[in-house]
Amino acid sequence: MIRSPRTPDEWDEYYKLRFQVLRAPWNQPIGSERNEGDQTAAHFAFFEENTIIGVGRLDNMSATIAQIRFMAVAGNQQGRGIGKKLMQHMEEMALVSGRTTLILHAREIALPFYKKLGYTITEKSHLLFGDIQHYLMSKKHESIR
Numbered sequence: 001m002i003r004s005p006r007t008p009d010e011w012d013e014y015y016k017l018r019f020q021v022l023r024a025p026w027n028q029p030i031g032s033e034r035n036e037g038d039q040t041a042a043h044f045a046f047f048e049e050n051t052i053i054g055v056g057r058l059d060n061m062s063a064t065i066a067q068i069r070f071m072a073v074a075g076n077q078q079g080r081g082i083g084k085k086l087m088q089h090m091e092e093m094a095l096v097s098g099r100t101t102l103i104l105h106a107r108e109i110a111l112p113f114y115k116k117l118g119y120t121i122t123e124k125s126h127l128l129f130g131d132i133q134h135y136l137m138s139k140k141h142e143s144i145r
């Protein structure tokens with residue numbers, strides 16, 4: 001089931017997974033997995049047997065553009081289709097609000113994942129932690145469903 005975290009425990013679990021997958025391997029401090037955009041964004045957690053095993057965030061950038069951020073699937077659950085389901089769900093949510101263009105900054109290692117989902121590279125973007133090259137990618141849907 002994909003939905004936003006609700007209880008304080010679920011929010012803890014949500015940010016913990018973000019931290020474990022996207023920050024801890026680069027020795028980043030606790031807290032670095034959050035930013036001010038968390039207040040206004042839409043949050044999506046993939047629950048399996050009451051445990052969060054995948055997370056993603058959707059930011060509205062304009063009336064027609066949404067950005068996907070902080071995509072992460074638990075290390076021992078990767079490659080099972082969880083990421084794909086989360087992405088499709090977030091795209092659906094963006095589309096129903098009229099946001100037909102999706103953008104994201106992909107880590108180099110995740111490029112094949114996003115390409116499979118129909119995203120194309122727009123440009124090389126930032127270097128995170130002086131190490132992880134990112135690429136701005138986008139996908140445009142034909143029309144609002």
Ligand SMILES: CC(C)(COP(=O)(O)OP(=O)(O)OC[C@H]1O[C@@H](n2cnc3c(N)ncnc32)[C@H](O)[C@@H]1OP(=O)(O)O)[C@@H](O)C(=O)NCCC(=O)NCCS
Pocket residue numbers: 021022071072073074077078079080081082083084085105106107109110112113116
């Ligand atoms: C990248 C990530 C979100 C993908 O989620 P996932 O659940 O592992 O991916 P899925 O199992 O849903 O894969 C969907 C498809 O992409 C393909 N894919 C995923 N990662 C791939 C890779 N590195 N290389 C080639 N194909 C890949 C899968 O084979 C699958 O193809 P299919 O639909 O034909 O079966 C996840 O592996 C992850 O959290 N990685 C570490 C953190 C990270 O890099 N996050 C992205 C930050 S931009």
